[in-house]
Amino acid sequence: MLALPFPALGEWVHDQQSIMGTEITATVWHEDAAQGKAAIAAVMAEMRRIDATYSPYIETSELAKLNASAAKQPVQLSSELSLLIDRSLHYSRLSGGAFDITFASIGWFYDYRGKKQPDAEQQKSLLPAINYHLLNYDPERRTLSYGHPNVRVDLGGIAKGYAVDRAIDILRRHGVAHASVSAGGDSRLLGDRRGRPWLIGIKNPRQKGPDDRDVVLTMPLNDVAVSTSGDYERYFVDEKTGERVHHIINPKTGRSAQGVISVTILGPRGIDTDALSTTVFVLGVQDGLALIDELADFDAVMIDAQGKVHYSKGLQAPTE
Ligand code: AMP
Ligand code: MG
Numbered sequence: 001m002l003a004l005p006f007p008a009l010g011e012w013v014h015d016q017q018s019i020m021g022t023e024i025t026a027t028v029w030h031e032d033a034a035q036g037k038a039a040i041a042a043v044m045a046e047m048r049r050i051d052a053t054y055s056p057y058i059e060t061s062e063l064a065k066l067n068a069s070a071a072k073q074p075v076q077l078s079s080e081l082s083l084l085i086d087r088s089l090h091y092s093r094l095s096g097g098a099f100d101i102t103f104a105s106i107g108w109f110y111d112y113r114g115k116k117q118p119d120a121e122q123q124k125s126l127l128p129a130i131n132y133h134l135l136n137y138d139p140e141r142r143t144l145s146y147g148h149p150n151v152r153v154d155l156g157g158i159a160k161g162y163a164v165d166r167a168i169d170i171l172r173r174h175g176v177a178h179a180s181v182s183a184g185g186d187s188r189l190l191g192d193r194r195g196r197p198w199l200i201g202i203k204n205p206r207q208k209g210p211d212d213r214d215v216v217l218t219m220p221l222n223d224v225a226v227s228t229s230g231d232y233e234r235y236f237v238d239e240k241t242g243e244r245v246h247h248i249i250n251p252k253t254g255r256s257a258q259g260v261i262s263v264t265i266l267g268p269r270g271i272d273t274d275a276l277s278t279t280v281f282v283l284g285v286q287d288g289l290a291l292i293d294e295l296a297d298f299d300a301v302m303i304d305a306q307g308k309v310h311y312s313k314g315l316q317a318p319t320e
Contacts, residue, residue, distance in 0.1 A: 015040045020051040020160065022184030028171060029178035029194060039174035043167045043181065050163045054084070054155050056104065066144065067152050074136070074145040082142045084155055084162060084271075085135070091158075091275040092132040095291065098282035099275055100251040104154035105129035107249050115236040117245055123254050126150055130251045156247075161227055161274020164188040185228040185277070188270045192222040205232045205261040205303055216309070217301065221266070227273035229281045230262040248281050259284045262303040265292070273298070285310050 013036035016025045024047050030036030054063045066075050077085065091099040106126045109118035118126065129150035136145045146153075160183040167181040168188050178191040180198055189198045201215035219226075235246035235256075243256075250257040263281045265273040276298060280288035285304050292300040292312040300312040 011036060013037050013040055015044065017044050017047075019044065019047045020055070020163065020183060022160065023182075025180075025182050026167065026171075027180045028176050030174075030176060035174065036176070039171050039176055042170050042174065046166050046170055047163055047183065050159060050166065053078075054081075054159050056108070056152070056154050063153065063155060070144055070153075071146040071149045071151060074138070074141075074143040077142045077144055079142065082139070084158060085137055085144060085153075086139060087271055087275065088155070088158055089132060089135065089137060091279050095279045095283060097132060097251050098287075099157065099279040100130060100132045101153045101155060101157070102130050102132055102134060102151050103157075103249040103251050104152040105148075105150050106254040107154060107247075108152050110245070110247070110249075112234045112236055112245070112247060115245075117238070118254070127254045130249075130254060157278035158271060158275045160184055160186040161225065161270030161272070164225065164270040185230065185233065186225070186270050186274050187227070188225040189222055197222050200226050202228065202262065202264050202301060202303075203230070203232075205230050206307070216303070219266075224266055225268060225270040225273040226264060226266055227270065227277040228262060228264045229277040231256070231281075232261070248278060250282050257282045257284075259305055260288070260302055261305055261307075263288065264301045265298060266300070267295075267298040276300075 010029055010031040011033040012029055013033055014027045016023055026040045026043050028036045028040055052058060053061055055061050056063050058064060062078060062081055069075050088101045106118055109122055129148045134147040134151050136147055163183050164181050164186050168190050171179045171190060178194055180189050197220035200219050200221050202217040204214040204216045207213040229248060231244055231246040235244050238245050246256045248257045260281050263277050265276045267273045280300055285302055289310060289312055292298050299314040302310045
């Protein structure tokens with residue numbers, strides 16, 4: 001065996017797995033590679049737990065059970081689901097309903113892979129069920145009931161950001177100080193890349209092929225959550241109208257939000273940057289940037305339908 005002059009001082013460990021309908025990646029520095037691997041395994045296990053608890057497609061998930069019963073009677077929530085509902089309602093109020101987890105009342109009937117969308121009749125009858133005011137949420141008792149028989153809730157706009165927060169907590173507990181974790185478009189960075197910043201790229205939303213997408217902007221960042229919402233993640237083109245039908249729904253219309261094609265939000269926690277990326281996508285450039293400029297800890301980069309890039313005030317060069 002080759003004798004090293006110095007003991008190895010640590011190693012980068014990386015893993016990528018398909019969970020929650022997306023790619024989960026984790027890159028971690030640890031003094032002991034085996035412990036680094038164990039830390040990443042704990043992160044992947046947590047991602048699987050979150051998927052099993054909040055996937056609307058898994059009948060035994062807490063969310064699926066909620067959707068099955070809450071229109072009939074109040075349902076007791078776990079403290080974690082309660083936290084996710086609470087935060088979701090916070091962003092609904094902050095955005096005048098642009099963020100609304102009851103979007104799923106219609107959203108449930110979109111099938112992006114099968115290129116299917118609710119017909120005009122369904123749209124009309126289900127639109128009244130998109131309204132966060134129909135969520136009778138009691139934070140003290142931690143109960144939730146739905147005020148309309150057709151209400152459905154989906155946490156797809158907030159759960160991945162929450163998941164990367166959980167990942168970072170787990171890594172910290174494993175003694176990790178430098179890490180990058182992402183769940184699809186939601187990432188969180190812990191520390192730096194050992195003396196260098198992490199580099200986070202914003203993809204070109206109109207480049208063909210998800211894997212070879214160009215990067216329009218690269219940001220050197222540390223210790224931050226970054227969430228991107230794009231109309232290129234899950235979509236199909238309606239052959240009749242030529243319209244891009246994608247997964248971010250404007251709660252006012254029950255249809256895909258138009259005007260913006262990519263929104264990236266920077267902030268301290270993924271639960272907030274995730275919800276805000278979806279919120280700002282629905283709000284559009286003007287109202288979206290106005291909201292971010294009001295919030296002290298957040299910044300935004302948006303690409304509009306013409307390809308123009310817009311920045312929140314915190315990212316603009318100071319004017320004289
Ligand atoms: P993101 O991945 O953060 O871009 O969020 C998109 C996901 O959020 C969608 O796949 C839906 O699950 C969910 N979603 C779509 N529209 C809304 C909305 N208006 N409010 C809350 N969640 C939404
Ligand atoms: Mg989001």
